[in-house]
Amino acid sequence: MLQNSPSGFRRTNIGAEIREIAPTAVLVRVFPVSRSVTHLFESDFYRMLIDRRTEEEVARMVRRGFGRAADWRRAHDFYLPTETLYLTPEPHQNGYVPEDDQSFGLSLSRRIFIGCGER
Template identity: 70%
Template structure:
């Protein structure tokens, strides 16, 4: 569990730590490392235009915090208001493009973990 992971960030609230470096972020979509891309979304469901270094830092924080709870070969969405990590919908599914269905793809069936250590 993340709170028992000595490599986990010392910050008790991952969402707040992310908002310190990217204040308007509501959702962070972390793609597999081989794609070398991360998207950050605002509450209006549109992608934020932010520098690559910040994207990489956010992705690193999420991967470090959740560690082995997720299969990082697949894209995942971290929803800051709830602290929940979800498996990202596939391109043909609702939620892949957040503004299409206004859900961010946050289906309980796709939830992987919650930042407080729940699974």
């Protein structure tokens, strides 16, 4: 009988992968595919100006890393330092515009998963 070997499982470090192509990124806001937009933010709470192909690649990494853990029809924030996925605040809530409250909207009540699938 074949068994899955825990030693054969390699958890990807999404944050490290993203930093390879966007070294100063701290937060990735992944919008639904229908909007075809991804925003990356630096530690100063301002958006990074990057090319569209890089945005798409970063969004793909986040979606792949968290798979079905999130409802990708809604926007999500991936916080690189803690490898945590959050539900993005709505436009009328604090944190939607990260520099407004300087929290990136990272509230425990919005947290979905930590570290690529660990609750």
